Amino acid sequence: MSRLSELLDVGKSNTAKYAILAAVVLIISEITIIVYNLYFHPLRDYPGPTLYKASRLPWAFKFATGSQAFFVQKLHDEYGPVVRIGPNHLSYTDPRAWKDIYGHRIGGESSMNEMSKAHTFAKTIRNRPDSILTLNRDDHSKFRRALSHGFSDSAMREQEPMIGKYVDLLIRRLHEECENGKKKLNMEAWYNWTTFDVVGDLVFGQSFHCLENIDYHPWIETIFKSVHFGAIMVALTYAGLGELVQIIFKFGSSSKKARQYTRDMLTTRLAMEGKRDDLFEGVLKKREEWNLSFDMLSANAFILVLAGSETTATTLSGATALLLSHPDILAKLQQEVRSSFKSADDITITSVNKLCYMLAILNEALRLYPPITSGLVRIVPRGGQQVAGRYVPEGTFVEVQQWSMNHSKDNWKDPWEFRPGRFLDTPEAAAKAGNKLDTLQAFSTGPRNCIGRKYGNP
Ligand code: HEM
Structure with a gap:
C-alpha cells in the first residue's frame, strides 16, 4: 500500500481523511506552481530573488508592512534596471519604462490606447463606485476634461486669494506657536493641516479648520488609518485572497466612517452648486448629462482631497528637512527669495516661477522624497508588449517605483545626496554629469498623470 493510502486508511474518520487529502492536494499544487514559476514561467529569465520569483507571498508581506519600496530599491541595486519582484510582476528603473508603461498610445482599440491599471491595486474593492483613478479609458478622458477647467491657469489665479489666506494663517500660527524659535513644532503636521484646509476649501467649499484648531480633523485621521488598512487589503488580494478582502471590507468600520464624513461634506458642497468656481464645479456641471450618482461624486471628491x-505636505516636509540639514543651501535660497521680492505682497503663483533655485530645490526634494513612492502598477495588454527594449507577455504586472528610479545610480550622480544644482544644468550638461533629469516623474506621465501638478509644484 502507498504511503498516502496508509495515511488515509488507518483508523481515521471520513472528515479527517478528507482534510488530509485536501492538505496533500494543496501542498502538491503549491509545489507545482512554485516549480512552474521558477522554471517554466515566461518571465523565468528576468533577474530577481528566488523567493520572489517563486511566490507572491514575500512581496505581499513587504507591501502590507510598508517596506516594499525600500526593499525593491535594494533589489535594483543588486539585480539591475529590471527586477522580477513577484512571479508575474516586474519593476523598472530603466527610464524608457516611463513611456512604455504610462505613456500615450496612438491608434488601436480605445481600451488598448493605454496600459490599464491593474485592478488588484486600483480597484481592490470591486463594488465601490469608480473615481477618476479607476475609470476606464473613455470615461476617464471625459471626466478629466470636465475637471481640467478647475485646474486651468485662469482658475488658479481666481483661487489664489483663497489659497493665500491659508498660507498667511499658517505663517501667523507658526509665529504664535513657536515661542520665538524656542519651541519645536511638527512641521509635517502643520503642512498637512494647511494642505487639507486648502484642498477641502477647493473641493468641498469648506475648510477642515485644522490650522484654526491646531489639530487634525477626525475625517483626516480616519483617512490616514484607512490608507494603511487599504495597503493590507491590496496585499491580501495580491496573495490570492481577494474574496476575503470583499468580506472584510463589507464589515470594516473605519472606511465606512470616512465615507459618511465625505457624504456630509458633499451634501454641503452641492448646496453651493453654481456659486463657486473651484476644482469640483466642472464635474458638477456635467452631473445630469452624465447621470453621475451621489456616490460617484463622493468617491471623486474624496480622491481629489487626498x-x-x-x-503636497510630504513634498514640503521633505524640502524643509533637507534645507534644515543643509544650511548653505538654505542661505542661498533665502538670498534668492529676498532679492526677488520687495514685499510679501509681490509673491504670487505667477511670480514664484522666476525662483529658479527654489524650483530646483523642490525638484530635488521630490526626487529624494517622492510622495508616491510606488504602487502605480499597470497590466500588460493582450499580445504582450516591449518594455525597456524587451518583450513582456500579456497579463504581467509592470511598474516604475519612484523610490527606486530616483535613487538609482544609473540615473543619478550620488543619488542619495541633496544637490539641487543638478536641476539647474541643461539636460545635456546634466546627462554628462551623470544625471538623467527626465527620469524624475514625480507626477507620473501620460494620460493619467497628475492633473494637479501646478498646485503641487509650480
Ligand atoms: C507634490 C504634489 C503631488 C504629487 C507628487 C502628485 C503625484 C501624482 C501622481 C504620481 C499621480 C498619478 C497617479 C496614478 O497613476 O494613479 C497623480 C494623479 C492625480 N493627482 Fe496628483 N500629485 C500631487 C499634487 C496634486 C494636487 C495638488 C492635486 C489636486 C488638487 C492632485 C490631484 C490629482 C488627481 C485628481 C490625479 C488623478 C489624475 C487622473 O487619473 O487623471 N495632485 N498625482
Missing part, C-alpha cells in the same frame, strides 16, 4: 493634500 490626492492634493498629503502629497
